[in-house]
Amino acid sequence: MAKAIEFVADNLNFSAAITKVDRDKVYGFIELNVKDDLGKPCNLGSMLDDGKTLVLNGSTALKTVDNKYNELDKKQLKVVYQNGEDAILIPSSFDGEVKLSEASFDDLFNLEITSVYQLDFEDASALKSTSDYLADGKLLRFIFNYRADYEGADAILITNDEGVFALTGRIIEFPFLDNKLSLPVDSIFEETLEDEEMDFGML
Amino acid sequence: MKKWILECYKKTTMSRKINIADNKGRNAEVVFRSFTKKPLIKTVTQEGEESQTVRVLKSVANNSYDCLLKEKGSDDGIVESLINSDPEFNPLWTGYFISETSKVYINSDLKPVFKIQKTEAIFLPDGTLKEERTPKETIANILAEYPVKSAGKFLPKKDIYNKFVFSKKYQLSHNNGLTFDFLFEMAKELQEKDAMIMLAGGVKGNEPLVFQDGGKTYRAFLEGRIRGNSYILLIHLSNLELKGISK
Numbered sequence A: 001m002a003k004a005i006e007f008v009a010d011n012l013n014f015s016a017a018i019t020k021v022d023r024d025k026v027y028g029f030i031e032l033n034v035k036d037d038l039g040k041p042c043n044l045g046s047m048l049d050d051g052k053t054l055v056l057n058g059s060t061a062l063k064t065v066d067n068k069y070n071e072l073d074k075k076q077l078k079v080v081y082q083n084g085e086d087a088i089l090i091p092s093s094f095d096g097e098v099k100l101s102e103a104s105f106d107d108l109f110n111l112e113i114t115s116v117y118q119l120d121f122e123d124a125s126a127l128k129s130t131s132d133y134l135a136d137g138k139l140l141r142f143i144f145n146y147r148a149d150y151e152g153a154d155a156i157l158i159t160n161d162e163g164v165f166a167l168t169g170r171i172i173e174f175p176f177l178d179n180k181l182s183l184p185v186d187s188i189f190e191e192t193l194e195d196e197e198m199d200f201g202m203l
Numbered sequence B: 001m002k003k004w005i006l007e008c009y010k011k012t013t014m015s016r017k018i019n020i021a022d023n024k025g026r027n028a029e030v031v032f033r034s035f036t037k038k039p040l041i042k043t044v045t046q047e048g049e050e051s052q053t054v055r056v057l058k059s060v061a062n063n064s065y066d067c068l069l070k071e072k073g074s075d076d077g078i079v080e081s082l083i084n085s086d087p088e089f090n091p092l093w094t095g096y097f098i099s100e101t102s103k104v105y106i107n108s109d110l111k112p113v114f115k116i117q118k119t120e121a122i123f124l125p126d127g128t129l130k131e132e133r134t135p136k137e138t139i140a141n142i143l144a145e146y147p148v149k150s151a152g153k154f155l156p157k158k159d160i161y162n163k164f165v166f167s168k169k170y171q172l173s174h175n176n177g178l179t180f181d182f183l184f185e186m187a188k189e190l191q192e193k194d195a196m197i198m199l200a201g202g203v204k205g206n207e208p209l210v211f212q213d214g215g216k217t218y219r220a221f222l223e224g225r226i227r228g229n230s231y232i233l234l235i236h237l238s239n240l241e242l243k244g245i246s247k
Helices: A023-027 A105-110 A124-133 A188-195 B002-008 B065-072 B075-084 B177-193
Strands: A005-008 A013-021 A029-036 A042-047 A060-065 A078-081 A097-099 A101-103 A111-120 A139-144 A153-160 A163-171 B012-021 B027-036 B041-044 B052-057 B102-107 B116-123 B129-133 B149-156 B168-173 B195-200 B217-227 B230-238
Touching: A013 A124, A013 A163, A023 A029, A029 A042, A029 B102, A097 A139, A105 A111, A105 A139, A105 A153, A105 A163, A111 A153, A124 A163, B012 B149, B012 B168, B027 B177, B065 B075, B149 B177, B177 B195, B177 B217, B177 B230
Parallel strands: A005 A097
Antiparallel strands: A005 A013, A013 A111, A029 B116, A042 B102, A060 B052, A078 B041, A101 A139, A111 A163, A139 A153, A153 A163, B012 B027, B027 B168, B116 B129, B149 B195, B168 B230, B195 B217, B217 B230
């Protein structure tokens, strides 16, 4: 079995490997074929701003430079938060235990999902006990990092008839919107008619 | 620290409009917005100077393997040329910082083409070719003559929460007092029923949503919450059911 993640909750400990689920694996995929008017196959490339120089895919590279465009050695750089404080490296979920906490339906519906993983259990009893724990709408939340980096992803464990899944992405705190545009007025028409003489001259 | 991290996650928003109808047949054009995340981190030198990432040109088409193979006739010819000179290197362009380029189709002769024919090959999950066809054109239908509306019944959240993958979210927003009432009532009804409704577009009100011409098609679900006199109304987009994959 592939490397497993050790999940730990209050009344539930289990380990499972993960397999990414995407549309290609569920529904299939589409390949676009492009040919010129002579039937020759074509590929997408780029044209530089001189209007004539062509660049094929794979012909560019990313470089890290300073504000004078001198190349910098990445090993000499450090990662900081936007306020300048040193950033903390979040370990990979495959290294050490991953703590699970309860999540709400709002957490799930606030989660903008970027990846879906199916959990693969070594034995059927572990799958069953985890599925039973997550039955009836129970959700568990954790921080997911495939590799160690500085920004972990929000993730939620969920189950259905097809298995146990980890949905990863980011939880967005949507603001409640209120109507700040108008003030409540009870009897605007009566007050206007009684208090003011209507000027039809309008000069 | 925590407050500062929350500030970094404060959203920058992009707003567009959607023509949406409620269950009473009333419709309005309202704003919808997505939430893009600001970067949490940056890389700096030891002195604290910010670094930036730029795209650099390695070679142009005339220096590519395909072009050299045409010129030299064989890999051995290319090897000989590489030993004796630098055919992969263009003194004018190698190392050039690229900002904007134009996408163009290039044929096997490494020439740009302007008249193309497109076909799509549809493959099953196991890689088997299912069919070939002319690509389908998608036309945006969120701001069309026929408003986006409910495609059917209310779907209890407890029944569908684990059926679909909601990959993209848009928040609907009012732009005046009337649309505030309109959206608030929709959110209130959805919260009271603890349900979502599937949205659809088109003349018959049964088409998936397309947000821009040539864009992907999505199934859309409307979800509402209220708190006092304020509301949240979200469109959740999905193009994937939560299904297991066999190995």
